[in-house]
Amino acid sequence: MKIHVCVKQIPDPNTVVSKLDPNTKRLVRSGVSLVLDPGDESTISAAIKLRDTIGNSEVVAVSMGPTSAQEAMRRALAMGVDRAILVTDPALAGSDALGTARVLAAILQNEAPDLVFCSTESTDGYTGMVPGGIAEFLNLPQLTFAREINVEGAKAIIKRVTLTGYQTVECPLPTVVTIASGSFEAIYPTMKGIMGAKKKPFTQLTLADLGIDPSQVGEAGARERVAAIGKAEARAAGQVIKDDGNSAQAIADFLQRYQLL
């Protein structure tokens, strides 16, 4: 079985306060620490776990991004992914969900996977619109918000998170599956994994390789426009104290002052 995982390199959500460039109106990616999306680490781990359960299967990481995204792909390989495919092209900058889904779907079309895994949403953009878009381009069904996945014969069955519990949902293979964050513990790369990653197949493609017209992707293909970037209405600055051993009382005083106790 072929399990393809769509992944993304993003500014490290644990250390970087993301900024918008007022000129390009895009996320500032230069001069900040970039990592494989932590949600994708959980998704990759789900794919690897399934591969090892089923046997005779491979996991392939797929991404589009600038040259720096090679780092994220190497991390995926070090985690245990079997091979990686990265599309890099200057024309891709500024792509929206439609453009991103178009490119990832074009790679997947050639690969003919049985399962396509995505995180439900990225940790930087969190629109959650790319996985469903990929499924639509490939004319595949989609199983979303999975916290558990099983493959039985030619069907995938998931437990799908809902606001009050879960649903059990099935569909025929091939299908797109999105993984709810936190449902699968991330695998940490071992030294052996890191060394072995260098020998694994890593394919790098351009738009021309995929036969995609540059006008359909990137800023040229994006339907949405950012007209203006303004300042958020700031909350009035509150009081900040340093803990001197009595801060529990200070917080309780605050709560009582506003009748919150």
Place this chain on the structure above:
Amino acid sequence: MPKTMWVLIEIEDGKAARSSLEVLGKAAQLGRAEAIVLGSAAAEVASTLGEYGAEKVYVHADATYDNYLTLPAVDTISMLLKQHQPALLMLATTYDLRDIAARLNVRNNMGLITDATDLTFDGDTLQVTVPWGGENVVTATLPQQGTGIVLTRPKAFGVEQFSGRTAEIETLNPSLDAESQKIKILDRVELPSEGPALEDASVIVSGGRGLGKAENFHLVEELAAALGGAAGATRAIVDAGWLPYSYQVGQTGKTVKPTLYVACGISGAIQHLAGMKGSKYIVAINKDEHAPIFSVADFGVVGDALTILPRLTQEVKRRKAH
């Protein structure tokens, strides 16, 4: 001429979901609001939508939409889009509606904006307000030609009453494609939760990475219990596997607006701030005095949540007993 906005109404327990009614009210303020209702209870739900702002409702009462996710709804709405050209399709950000929007966007080459907190028309140009991070608000637009999709943030709008309004009902009769009946719901399980649900709680105590390890999360739960509230978590610790997805503040559908939000060991990543910034009072405890969470806190303590939380829980219990 007023613009026409379509709103896809989600059915919950045989009724229109509150989140959908919020969007419908906003659509009615923008222009002419038309609703789409699909599912076995669609006819009953449709008849109630006038008083929430709908001037017209497209109805297809068919259980196929209840039993098979996403694709039948995408087919029917795509068919409607071939017959009519509303300015916008508006949807609440929920699990099911998000999946439908993602496919409609691609199938009909529409253009889509997520996480909107406000919409206005400046002449013919749509302007959509999208909060971005803690500091910025982006004004986004869609092309004037064709129908765009806007997903709105939960609780961005209140439910509006349009008393006396009755909606014209148009009953649809599409033949549903068997090929689209693929994503089948086998069963639904409700999980009992202790205390109030996160999205309904008036007090929320949340924990983040600053708690150090999963075993310390009980400190958050104990303060939440003492305050009569719910416990929540950041995406970072949910991603790390400390807690299930349902605890995550800022996830799909989990924008919270409690009266009191206590952030413990939370630095204040964009997504988290977006999910809780609307809280009336925010108290933050964090070791790093430069953490972004302090920029939104009404009362902040620079200190270790692990030592402060047990004392605070005790103090809250003591004062509540008096």
